[in-house]
Amino acid sequence: MEANADPATIADLVAAQAARDPAKIALTFVDVATDGTYRTELRSYADLQRNGAALAKRLAGLGLRRGDAFALMMANHPEFVEAMLAAALLGAVFVPIDPRTIGEKLSFMLEHAQCRGVVCSSDCAAAIADLGHTALSWAVTLGEPTKAAAIAPASLGYAAAIKDGGSPDRIDISAAETMMLMFTSGTTGNPKAVVISHGAYMSRARGMHGIDLGADDVLYTGLSLTHINAQGTLRIGLTSGLPVVISRKFSKRHLWPICRKFGCTVFNLLGGMIPEIYSIPESPDDADNPVRLIISAGMPADLWREYERRYGVTICEIYGSTEGGGALTNPSGAGPLGSLGKPPPGLEAAIFDDDGRRCPPLQPGELRFRRMDGEPIRVSYFRNQQASYDKTIDGWFRTGDVVHEDENGWFFFHYRIGGGVRRNGDFINTALVEAALIKSGLVSDVFVYGVATPRNVAGEKTLVAAVVPSDADFDQTALVEYCATKLQKRDIPEIIQVLREIPKTISEKPIERACIERLHQDGLLS
Structure with a gap:
């Protein structure tokens, strides 16, 4: 299914969908109660547009201006998306932070991204308060945190922030302006903050090479909206007008029951989740589910056909990165099992050795990408010019992954540079x-x-x-x-x-x- 328009921002996208069908449910958020039942919060396109605008007006009143950054720190709640819309309406920059982050790492992320304020849940507010002094000027929190006053000079609850409604003055946002700063995992040191523009974010929704969605599809994710993968599911759903079901947090035990209950037909699966889900004892009704497509990242060849057989699905393998410098796709039946895939039209992928020479087929080396039209791929890490410079070389985007290419142009992953065994x-x-x-x-x-x-x-x-x-x-x-x-x-x-x-x-x-x-x-x- 193709997008109906090319809006400049996610706020423009929601506004366009709200104009077409304001009452249509765009997002269903699911939380598992202690008794195992599912509690839901729904948002129509009109809800998202109204709440996002009201929050934007209140944040503007708190002093949030175009180009200012604020932290967005909570598990998957509807308010997360509404805060994204508010940022787009103001031309502000939101900074998603893993809600489990605490201590020195949290302090570093808030300071490095130069956050002026924070929109967060109560538990995250407590973690921020535990830091002691921060440079935050304001905080908007879900619920009533006990340490709200210690977060920032101006603190208020989310409900109070949007209760008066309204919308801010119209601001025209260009595609080149920064939408968000998304931190990398920081497995080898302090995380880097990837600068993602409005144009880059929106263009990814139009680049679903190898994936065909239909009018009856329902998308699902249990991954955090602080990660680029869940953001992709959200973006594609809003762009195509397809409903998206979002779990508060991932649970292998509730994955299939949620998909059955809410009619989900497509979801993403990352490498670490694959063995977890497969480890659940096989049941005769495993294939009795509405899911038709799993978009995976890191599906082992030995489990590929097992997943398709056991759950009655097809697998489409997709390789990408937070920086967005390149992609590979291997739809079911197209390439060898276990292959990352091939690049989409307009993008070239190649393997290079340590001396910068292109490797022949079957020889492992670093995977790199470049645009075939000659336009350079640019990567920007916030306040880290050297890392930005090092990410590309001679027009090629460097992935940092060791991969090999077979004789037919299919790519296979080996290990992350520095992490091989x-x-x-x-x-x-x-x-x-x-x-x-x-x-x-x-x-x-x-x-x-x-x-x-x-x-x-x-x-x-x-x-x-x-x-x-x-x-x-x-x-x-x-x-x-x-x-x-x-x-x-x-x-x-x-x-x-x-x-x-x-x-x-x-x-x-x-x-x-x-x-x-x-x-x-x-x-x-x-």
């Missing part, structure tokens, strides 16, 4: 090991990674499998014996790390450094 001279395909372990039925979640120890030769690592047992009677010996029958000797983990849960980012990506810290704490590296 080299063992006995070869790099281990950790996704393959994870797929094998999850099929054992002995674990409900798994993350395979490498850690350097004094026993390793230079450049090599010890292979670790962090696992969450499926039940209390977990037998580690049985898992080791299973590995011996299903994996090549070089792929068998040397350390089995048993955890209650695997630490993950807001996008369900395992946090390697946290797992390594636990290894040291538990004495597994001694």
Whole structure:
């Protein structure tokens, strides 16, 4: 389904949809109550337009001006989207922050992005108050936080902020102006803030290469709106006029029940979520669901057909990045299982070695992209000119991922630069090991990674499998014996790390450094 227009901002987009069908439900937010029932909050296009405008007027009264930044920190609530609309109406910049962020990292993000204020939930307000002094001038909070007065000089509840209605003065926003600053995960240090313009955000909704949506589709996401993936689902739904169902937070146990109850037909699945979902014991009615398409990122070849068979779906693999410098797509039946795909028309992808030479087929190297029309790909990290400069070279966008291309132009992922696991001279395909372990039925979640120890030769690592047992009677010996029958000797983990849960980012990506810290704490590296 194609977009009906090319609006300049997300606020213009919602206004256009509201003019066509104001009462149509655009967003359904789902929260799981303690008794397992589902509580919903609905927003029509008219609701979004009205509340976004009212919030914008109030924020303008608090001093928010064009170009000013404010933090947006909460789990998935309707107010998150309304705050996005308010920012667009004012020409302000919103800064999504993982609602679990606390302490020094939170302080860094607020300061680095130069946030003037914050729109947040009560629990996040408490985390901000715990920082002590901040440069925030105002705060708008959901509910009634106990520490509201400590956040900023001007603090008020969200309901009070929008109760008088109204809208701000009209501001014409150009495509080049900054819409938001989205922080990277910061797995190797302080996160970088990617500058995303209105034009870049809106253009991605028109670039769904390899994905066909119909008038009856219902989109779903359980990922946080502070992550670019969930933002993509939101953007595509609003652009195409398709309803979007959004969970307060991801739950593998409630994924399929929610899709059944709300008629969801399409959802996204990221690498860390894939083994979690598959680990749920198979049931005869697994395929009894309305989902027709899963858009995945990191689907292992060994699980690709299993997902399609078990759940009665098709898989479309898509590779991309927060920076938006390139993309690959592998629709179901188009390319080899496990391939990231091929680039869309107008974009060239190639593999380069460490000396900047293009690699022949089957030789791994860094994946890079460039536009075929010669226009340079530009990446901007807020207040980090050197990182912005380093992200491109000779017109090519550098992904930082090691990939190889086969003889037919299909690309395959190996590892993130700096994160590969080299063992006995070869790099281990950790996704393959994870797929094998999850099929054992002995674990409900798994993350395979490498850690350097004094026993390793230079450049090599010890292979670790962090696992969450499926039940209390977990037998580690049985898992080791299973590995011996299903994996090549070089792929068998040397350390089995048993955890209650695997630490993950807001996008369900395992946090390697946290797992390594636990290894040291538990004495597994001694």
